Amino acid sequence: MDKVKAIRQILKGDKLVPAADLFEITSSAHHGHVQAVLTAMKQLGFENLIASRPSRERDLIAAMVTARILEPESKLATTRWWKNTTIPDVFKVSDADEVELYAAIDWLLERQGVIEKKLSERHLKDGGMVLYDLSSSYFEGKCCPLAALGHNRDGKKGKLQVNYGLLTDSRGVPVAVSVFEGNSADPTTLLPQVETMLETFGISEMVLLGDRGMISQKHIEELKGQAGINWITALKSDAIIKLVSGESLQLGLFDERNLFEFTHPDYPGERLIACKNPDLAKLRAHKRQSLLDATVKELNKIRSMVEKGRIKGKDKIGVRTGKVVNKYKMAKHIELDIQDNAFTWRIKEEKVNVEQALDGICIIRTSLTHEQINSEDAVRSYKNLSQVEQAFRSLKSIDLEVSPTYHRLEGRFKPHIFLCMLAYYVKWHMMQALRPLIFADEDQEVKLTRDPVARQNALKLRWKRSGPRCWRMARKSTAFKHC
Numbered sequence: 001m002d003k004v005k006a007i008r009q010i011l012k013g014d015k016l017v018p019a020a021d022l023f024e025i026t027s028s029a030h031h032g033h034v035q036a037v038l039t040a041m042k043q044l045g046f047e048n049l050i051a052s053r054p055s056r057e058r059d060l061i062a063a064m065v066t067a068r069i070l071e072p073e074s075k076l077a078t079t080r081w082w083k084n085t086t087i088p089d090v091f092k093v094s095d096a097d098e099v100e101l102y103a104a105i106d107w108l109l110e111r112q113g114v115i116e117k118k119l120s121e122r123h124l125k126d127g128g129m130v131l132y133d134l135s136s137s138y139f140e141g142k143c144c145p146l147a148a149l150g151h152n153r154d155g156k157k158g159k160l161q162v163n164y165g166l167l168t169d170s171r172g173v174p175v176a177v178s179v180f181e182g183n184s185a186d187p188t189t190l191l192p193q194v195e196t197m198l199e200t201f202g203i204s205e206m207v208l209l210g211d212r213g214m215i216s217q218k219h220i221e222e223l224k225g226q227a228g229i230n231w232i233t234a235l236k237s238d239a240i241i242k243l244v245s246g247e248s249l250q251l252g253l254f255d256e257r258n259l260f261e262f263t264h265p266d267y268p269g270e271r272l273i274a275c276k277n278p279d280l281a282k283l284r285a286h287k288r289q290s291l292l293d294a295t296v297k298e299l300n301k302i303r304s305m306v307e308k309g310r311i312k313g314k315d316k317i318g319v320r321t322g323k324v325v326n327k328y329k330m331a332k333h334i335e336l337d338i339q340d341n342a343f344t345w346r347i348k349e350e351k352v353n354v355e356q357a358l359d360g361i362c363i364i365r366t367s368l369t370h371e372q373i374n375s376e377d378a379v380r381s382y383k384n385l386s387q388v389e390q391a392f393r394s395l396k397s398i399d400l401e402v403s404p405t406y407h408r409l410e411g412r413f414k415p416h417i418f419l420c421m422l423a424y425y426v427k428w429h430m431m432q433a434l435r436p437l438i439f440a441d442e443d444q445e446v447k448l449t450r451d452p453v454a455r456q457n458a459l460k461l462r463w464k465r466s467g468p469r470c471w472r473m474a475r476k477s478t479a480f481k482h483c
Contacts, residue, residue, distance in 0.1 A: 001251045031086040034360040036091065037066045040430045045174070049118055050422075051111065060104035064093040068423040069430075072401040088392065105304075106413035112418050115199065116176040119425070120201040127205045129170035129381055130197065133214060134189055135395075136161040136182060137403040137417075144179040144408050150180035162405065164417050165189045166395075167197075170209075172387025173428055177421045178416045190219055194229065204228050207368065211385055212236050224269075230372070232382050235272075235363040249274060251357060261375045273364040273375045275453045281360030283364075288356070291328045292347065298324040299334075299345050308341040316341050379452040394427065395420055 009016060041047070041062065066087055067078045078329070088094035110358050122341045124130065129445040138159040141149040144169050147160035150178050161182040161290050167175050176196065180189050190210065197203045208215070215223075215233040235243075243249040248264050254276040286461035302320050305311045311320060317338050325331040338464045363383050373381070395402050407413040 029089070030084060030085045033070055034066065034086050034090065036430070037069055037426065040426050040433070041066070044426065044429060046426060051110075059091045059093055060096060060101060061108050061422075063087050063093050063096075064104070064419060065100060065423045065426060066091075068400055068420060069427050086111070088398040102412065105419060106411065108418060109415040112415070115422075118202060119175045120197075120203070123169040123173050123175055124197075124201060124203060124206075126203055127207070129207050129209055130383070131168045131170065131172065131209045131385055131388045131393070132165060132190065132193055133211065133385065134163055134165045134180075134184075135392040136163045137405055139182070139295060139405050144410065144413060145279060146179060146181050146410050146413055150181075150183040162413060163189070164418045166391055166421070167193055168387055168388055168391065170387075171383055172380070172384070172391055174391060174421050174425050177417055179417055190203060190214055191222065194223070198226075206230070207381075207383060209233070209385055224367075229365045230246075232364065232378055234367040234382060235365055237358065240358055240361060240363055243288060243352065243363070249363075250360075254361075258451070259375060259379065267365060269376075270365050270367055271378075273366070273378055275362050275364065275379055277360045277362075277453050279360075279454075285356055288333075290354070291330055292333065292352075292354065295324060295328045295330045295334065298327075298346075303343050303345075306341070309341075312341060313341055314338050322343075349465040376452045383452065391424055391428075395424055400427070402422060 006016060007014060013278070026328055028389065030370065036328050046055075046065075047058060047062055050061050064075075064084070066080065067073070067082050070085075071078075079098055079101065082088055088096075136150065138161045142160060144160070144162065146162045146163075149158075150161055150163065163180040163182055163184050165178045165180065167177070169175060169426045176193075178189065178196075194208065197206060208223070208229065210231070212234040213236075215231055220231065220233075240249070241336075243264065249262070253260055253274075259273065259275050260279065261271055263270070264272060265443060287436065299321065302317070302324065306317060306387050311317055318336075319338055321338065321343070325334055325336075333348050334354075335346050335348055366378050366379055368378065394400060400420050400423050405413065407416050407417065
């Protein structure tokens, strides 16, 4: 039919030209990825979450969150980048500069408590699970009052850092974030979060999940005095060794099962759940042996150099051997004998055997009763802490890139972290909607019934059967690490 119309036009003497020749494209703004984020924000009621009344500040925050998800940059770079997209037109912020963006995050900091209160009402409930963990981001400069030297999780030696604690529900949905000085220890940040949930969020009963470094024995004693507060955490390795040496934990029980429960007088009113993953035990044994072999190889080189007289003196030999054993973290397994003109060493086989016997073993401790949670679900709940680790990975490196941070004022760094948390909140829900299209475990119901200790699952088997290339790609994915 179109061809007939074209012939009729030609017969009438009309001149036909390509449609592209009639128009000149002067500019084109990218919109597809913006629309994807806008759809998620609309479904979440994101703008009403920020503020119930429309305002210039609300539009700027929504625009910055969208930009943080799509192209994380500094405030100045953001105002330059988003001009190539439809973000300025959608949110009516085309005339905004970096100064106005800074003013908007100042406004956001004042509303942080209100927004976190709304998030807690959405995702937290009395008696529900609450996950908490602490991480850090390195800081460029030396003027921020929060920046300090501390345990650097980014591998940036000599860099100042700022710590921040993330609070999520059992699925890993972020609810609140708090910023601390860079030298703050993990346990010192826990009780302030508990007080926030009790006083600000109005939660009277909850189950707090934290790793073995977060919920210490001291904090457990303090938590016992607060009604409605239960916890799930794990024992540290030295506590496990103590139980094994005292024969309170019978390793022979793992011959028939990978999980069993027991009690101990040192942990009154608590349940201890011992787990052993044979696959993880083999992996750790292999890694230890590889590190020992690498250490031995280097120590043999040093011994040969000492015998040939190329290195002399206790100090020089000690410095050289110290670098080797510290490089591979094997100092605890090797005994050194350093003389002025001689050097020998031996592997502490007895210590290696003790550590190897505990490979793959984890002991969960909880104040919850059998009626509140069974042993298998307690282990599954503790493993949910990987959801917080996934959030930190997304915030710090994969997607939202909190670091490096250049904000020098405490009042600017805090809303920057909160803005990134809000971006992850939107991104988390987008990832859930896109599960069928990405390397993610689609069948979440299976996780509630499968073996809580075993590492292998149907998803990894499916990836393996897909071929070597898919298997290599899957191993790098986040889903592989946390399923």
